[in-house]
Amino acid sequence: MARYFDIDDIIMEDELISVVYQVGANGVGLLDPGAERNCVEQGAKVELPFWLAHELHMRQAVVVSAPPCFNQKTRKEIQADAAFVDLRSRCPYFYEFGCKVAPLIGDRTIGSFLLYAFTGRYKEVLSKAHSSAFITTSKYLTLLTKEETQLYEAARSSMTAFKKWRVGGPRFERASILRKRKPTD
Amino acid sequence: MYGRRASQLLKDFSANEPGQISAFDTENFDQVIKECDAHHLELQALMRKIQEEGLDIQTTRNADHYGAVIHHLALIRNKRCLMAYVYNRAEIIQSLRWKVGPVLPQEVQEKVSYSEEEYFKNHSAALESYMSEAELDLTVDMVPPKDPYIKVRVLDDIGDVFLSDQSPNLARHSIHFLRRTDAEQFISQGLMEELPS
Amino acid sequence: MASGSEEGLGFGNGDGDVDVDVDVDPSIAMTTDVELLKRAWRNEKAAPEILQFESSLVQRSKEQIQLMEETVEEYEGNGTDPLTVSLYQMDLDRTQFLLRSYLRIRLLKIEKFATHISKTDSWNRLSEQEQKFTKRCMDDMEKHLTQSVLSRLPYGYQSILKQSISSEEDDMVPEPQLDTFVFCKSKSSLGAIQLDESGEEFEDLVADDLYVLRYKSVKPLIENGQIDIV
Numbered sequence: 076m077a078r079y080f081d082i083d084d085i086i087m088e089d090e091l092i093s094v095v096y097q098v099g100a101n102g103v104g105l106l107d108p109g110a111e112r113n114c115v116e117q118g119a120k121v122e123l124p125f126w127l128a129h130e131l132h133m134r135q136a137v138v139v140s141a142p143p144c145f146n147q148k149t150r151k152e153i154q155a156d157a158a159f160v161d162l163r164s165r166c167p168y169f170y171e172f173g174c175k176v177a178p179l180i181g182d183r184t185i186g187s188f189l190l191y192a193f194t195g196r197y198k199e200v201l202s203k204a205h206s207s208a209f210i211t212t213s214k215y216l217t218l219l220t221k222e223e224t225q226l227y228e229a230a231r232s233s234m235t236a237f238k239k240w241r242v243g244g245p246r247f248e249r250a251s252i253l254r255k256r257k258p259t260d
Numbered sequence: 261m262y263g264r265r266a267s268q269l270l271k272d273f274s275a276n277e278p279g280q281i282s283a284f285d286t287e288n289f290d291q292v293i294k295e296c297d298a299h300h301l302e303l304q305a306l307m308r309k310i311q312e313e314g315l316d317i318q319t320t321r322n323a324d325h326y327g328a329v330i331h332h333l334a335l336i337r338n339k340r341c342l343m344a345y346v347y348n349r350a351e352i353i354q355s356l357r358w359k360v361g362p363v364l365p366q367e368v369q370e371k372v373s374y375s376e377e378e379y380f381k382n383h384s385a386a387l388e389s390y391m392s393e394a395e396l397d398l399t400v401d402m403v404p405p406k407d408p409y410i411k412v413r414v415l416d417d418i419g420d421v422f423l424s425d426q427s428p429n430l431a432r433h434s435i436h437f438l439r440r441t442d443a444e445q446f447i448s449q450g451l452m453e454e455l456p457s
Numbered sequence: 458m459a460s461g462s463e464e465g466l467g468f469g470n471g472d473g474d475v476d477v478d479v480d481v482d483p484s485i486a487m488t489t490d491v492e493l494l495k496r497a498w499r500n501e502k503a504a505p506e507i508l509q510f511e512s513s514l515v516q517r518s519k520e521q522i523q524l525m526e527e528t529v530e531e532y533e534g535n536g537t538d539p540l541t542v543s544l545y546q547m548d549l550d551r552t553q554f555l556l557r558s559y560l561r562i563r564l565l566k567i568e569k570f571a572t573h574i575s576k577t578d579s580w581n582r583l584s585e586q587e588q589k590f591t592k593r594c595m596d597d598m599e600k601h602l603t604q605s606v607l608s609r610l611p612y613g614y615q616s617i618l619k620q621s622i623s624s625e626e627d628d629m630v631p632e633p634q635l636d637t638f639v640f641c642k643s644k645s646s647l648g649a650i651q652l653d654e655s656g657e658e659f660e661d662l663v664a665d666d667l668y669v670l671r672y673k674s675v676k677p678l679i680e681n682g683q684i685d686i687v
Contacts (some may be wrong), residue, residue: 076620080347082274085340089267099323102302103330105262114323124263130333136326140624244453246403247410247447250359251279252368293609300611336538336620344628346605350598354568358561379601386593387564393586394560395519401557405550408543440550 083221087168088126092176094137095120125175132179139179143170150188157195161218169220196223204230262299264329266292266341272347278341281352283371289342296338306457349376354383358399361451362388400441402448412436412443418451491552494518496685498559503640503686504679505672506633507566507574510584511559518556525549563587571595572618572630594642635673639686642667647683 078084096119100106104113107121115121123131131137136202140212143149143163177185182235200219203212204227219227239246269288276282310320326376353376355367356368364377372380391398408449423442430436430446435455446452497511500523529549532542567574567587571594574580583591599617604623609613614620652658652674662668662684678684 077634078626079340079629080631082270082343082344082348085270085344086267086274089263098321098326100326100330101323102306102327106330114327124261125332126263126337127330131326131330134326134329136329183520212395246406246446247454249453250356250448251277251449252356252359253365253450276547296610296614302615321474332621332623335611335614339606339614339620342606343602346602347598350601373605375601375604379597382597382600386597388588389589389593390564390586393589396557396560398505398557398561398564401550401554404558405547405554408550418646 083168084171085173087175087221089124090142090166090168091122091164092125092128092141092142092170093120093122094128094131095140096137098137098175100135100136123140125172127178129175139176141180141182142166142172142176145176145182145185145188153195154191157192158199159215159218160192162220162223163218164190167221170222197226198225201230203227205234262295262330263337263341265295266338269345270341273348278357279352281349281368281371284349284373284376286373289345292338292342296335296342299335299338301329303328303335306331332429341437346376352381353380356380357387358402361399361445365449400444402444405440408440409437410440411441412438412447412452413455414446414452419448471655485576490514490517490521491555494555494559498562500679500686501559501562505635505637505639507563507570507579507582509582509680510587512584515520515556515560515584518552520569522549522552522556525552538590551658566633567591568594570631570633573632576627635676636671638669639672639675640667640669641675641679641684641686642682643678645683648676650678 096115096117097113097190099117101114103115104110106123107115107119110116110119123137128137128139132139144162149160149165166172171191173185174190199215200223203215214223216227265288265314267346269292270287272282282298306324307317310322310324310328315322349372353364353368353372356364357380360368364372364380369377387398412435414430414432414434414436417432420427420429424439425442426434426438427439430452443454447454485591493511493514497508497514501508508583524546526549529542531544536581563583564587567583567590571591574583575591575595579590580591601672603615607617613622616622616624616629618629620628643662643664645664647662649659649661652670654659660668660670667687672686675684675686
């Protein structure tokens, strides 16, 4: 696992995904809120975090169903006005999660849907990052996925660096970890 | 849900501004270690049950087996979260060697664990022995150079110092024209600020 | 970056022009090495993995820096025009920055991928000092992770390389992502190069055009110096 220590990767794998158990499992009643005994019955439909669903899928212990963020409704909205669909509330790691989920549910259309959504939204992300004042974009930012937010931040910081370079002025700064020093006493 | 508390550790960590750390969350960290032990006990109990029923532990695929698998997976998930928590904090801590020098500032020291403090010392020493073998101080020149000298204002009484080309008295509020490489670390430690020249 | 050739002093300013004044002995040799150092620095900065250590170039750069320092000192002592001295100083500063930054970028990669480097042929790309540093990084991190986490986990889960005793291979080692994209440029036309393993995608590389390609697909061309990444 090349990204073993990667925090984004770990948090993304916490996304819930709905599965149907193909086998029973003892001693794990916590996984099925409706279970009467301390176990999960064969055929039980449960929401599991991706990290668990994925491993159980590989052992053919569960069948995974497509997460709602890739359903027809979202696809239609993206087709209508890609840039302003609130993807974050559906899945903060929409793209990475899509790439991980696609092979599990054997849906080949997810790849092209992700690409379509990304190219449709990319332009707006960049133009907002380069042109608008922060105050007017704060609402727009709540629509972005984590990946898009990183892109936005990158574009913004390179713009800031460019402006700073053009204007000149101090280039050395105090390490950000330090508290602001009180000017008096 | 399994692994919930462990990933909460990381969510709290990533809620910080990049490059900042908060106090080591000993309470939740220890709780997750306990969860690991609990998973391990359940795992062993299920394995024993399989063996007691006279079944082959390698090939049996019954409900006990899948229960054991789930506890195993939850344990390695918790391990990954704990490791990532410590590892990513260590990355921030080691980056401080470049920013604030070989001594951890008080406000950071309050937030790190004993092992983290020791790690910082060891890692700083490793870096220093590299630099002395390479005969180069790599902690200066962090920003591409423009002018050899820059104008600075002193923010705290530093006193008399020996710099590469002069030995000024750095009293608070005094303004000096210093070699860029001399001033760099004072600025980064918050003892001076650069003025537009 | 400001041009270094004000006052006709022809410092190696990195724009590829070799306009050297005959009196300025140290900078004749400089011009090409500063170019090479800048190139090595840029490639190292943009590549996701650690590249071959430029050992003789680093050695030469160090010697030249020393020479320039001596020149600056001498000029300061004998009352040469302060502007001239300051231009020398600026040129010296730039070279020193390049060298320090180059070595620093490498150390940061080592800190990140120490274990992976030590297990692959990347190991041979390091200088001797870097190899020592890598070992210490691994030891320090292992000690810290063992104290904080591993020694407190159940038996069978205490490895720093394997998630558990049942992992068949080392599945905890961070690796550089070689399929990331890089901006690259070639000095001469290279013709069609293959972009993917299946051999279906080709790109015609024309001199001085800027391309965005997967690092993996241009890695050999970077290593033999046909392509620079920026």
